[in-house]
Amino acid sequence: MGFQQGLSGLNGAAKSLDVIGNNVANASTVGFKQAQAQFADMYANSMNRSGNSPVGIGVTVANVAQAFTQGNISTTNNPLDIAINGDGFFQLGLTPDNKSPLYGRNGQFELNKDGYIVNPSMNGAYLMGWAAGVSGGDPTALKIDTSAMKATPTTSVTTKVNLDSRQSVPTVTPFDPADPNSYNNSTGVTMYDSLGNPYSVQTYYVKGATAGAPPTTTWSIYATVDGTTYGSNPATPPIVPAAVGTMTFDSTGTMTATTGMSMDMTFYAKAGGTFPGLVSLAYTGSTQTGSAFVNLAQSQNGMAPGTLSSFSIAKDGTIVGSYSNQQTKNLGTVVLVNFANPNGLQPIGNNLYQATSDAGQPLVGQPTTGTFGTLQARAVEDSNVDLTAELVNMIVAQRVYQANSQTIKVQDTVLQTLVSMR
Incomplete structure (x- = not known):
């Protein structure tokens, strides 16, 4: 025996x-x-x-x-390296259609020639997730969309200024952008047409006489577009300046009324570019006080076209693309999968596991939610x-x-x- x-x-x-x-x-x-x-x-x-x-x-x-x-997490220089900090596995597929999903924790990913996120150390397995704009359902192979971001024409400009009540009414009339004695102050903004062509728009503020009881002060707003005075058709000079709007303030410095507040950019559109309508101007929150003129805030809703310059992966799995026009865009979401019994997974080599009945049903979710861990970009999880x-x-x-x-x-x-x- x-x-x-x-x-x-x-x-x-x-x-x-x-x-x-x-x-x-x-x-x-x-x-x-x-x-x-x-x-x-x-x-x-x-x-x-x-x-x-x-x-x-x-x-x-x-x-x-x-x-x-959990293994130790080491930082890297690859933006597509991803470490899981906590519970969960990456879902992967040996083909983009993900017919037989596999699982693993090796986050050494890169882009293949078709733009898919793959892991070379896992037989080139495709990383699965949700496409941009999708927040559920069956994961699909994540593909980075490298197409350019289209331009958006400007339809509104929002400005917030403080006008100096101590300033005098300009001594020169009518308004002339070349003569600083014909206006008090100015601000500038860049607008965009349907093709993303930029337009440098300068707005000028001209103080009017104070009148009435209680007294009110009206400020007229003029503009230039790429150095051309806004007004009558610039193709048929002489150009007659036209105010794009007026603002009226009471004795407390509060804006009580506005008129106009829009610009027709038809005459100034560059070849092929258009504006969908009048560009509205908003001066909500602007004041007139006994302090120096200051431009407090300014924004417009148009943008130039942009190309994808870089992308990063947030801790919740969101792939954020950064574009040359300073805009960002959601390109997809990396998902995690968990099991009731991870020890029931069958290792098949190349850092991959296969689900079995002993592991239980795969539970798919977004990182940072529920029991799922968080993701750390530019990092990998070391062996434990x-x-x-x-x-x-x-x-x-x-x-x-x-x-x-x-x-x-x-x-x-x-x-x-x-x-x-x-």
Whole structure:
């Protein structure tokens, strides 16, 4: 009997050494999870089924379990490297249609020639997620859209200023942008047409006389477009300046009324470009006080066309594209998948796992929600192998192997003694 127990012990110790050796070999493999050989004792049933023999017949490897503990996170220079901090796995597919999803924690991704996010160390597996504008459903292969962002024509301009009530009415009339004595102050903004052509629009503020009881002051607003005075058709000079609006303030400096407040850019549109209508001007919150003129805020809703210059991945999985026109755009979302029993996943090599019935149904969700972890871009998760502990385990397994070989040697000595008896 001792031979069988010793042999099973040798096999078990050898299996443990195999597992330890594999852990040590993958100590530098990104996303690798260390494994542990788990053993169970064996007993033989009695022939009359009255129970097991009180003496065991050896040991068997019951399971090789992986420890899905968090590995250290190391930063990198690749914007597509992604580390999972917490629970969850990347969902991957060997083809873009994702017929047989696979899972892993190795986040060393890059773009292939077709714009898909893939992991070369995982047989070029495609990273799955939700396309831009989608927040649920079955994940699909993530593809970075590198097409240019279209231009948006300006339809409104919002400005907030403080006008200096101490300033005098200009001594020169009518308004002339070339003569600073014909206006008090000015601000500038860039507008865009349907093709993204820029227009430098300068607005000028001309103080009117204070009148009435209680007294009110009206300021007229004039403009130039690319240096041309806004007014009558510039193609048929002379150009007659036209106010684009007026603002009236009461004695407390509060704006009480406006007129006009729009610009017709038809005469100034460049070849091929158009504006969908009048460009509205808003001066909500503007004031007139006894302090210096200041432009408090200014914005417009148009933009030039832009090309994708870079992209980044947020901790919630959102892929944010940055464009040359200073705009950003959602390009998709990386999803995570979790399982009730991660140890039920079947490792198939190349840092990939396959779902089994023991793992449970895959639960798909967005990072940072529920039990899912967060993502960290420009970083990878290191192997969770503790080399010091593995080397100690290796010594223990070696001693176990030696001890089992010793039981075989002793059993051989006993048999030899019996055979040599006379």
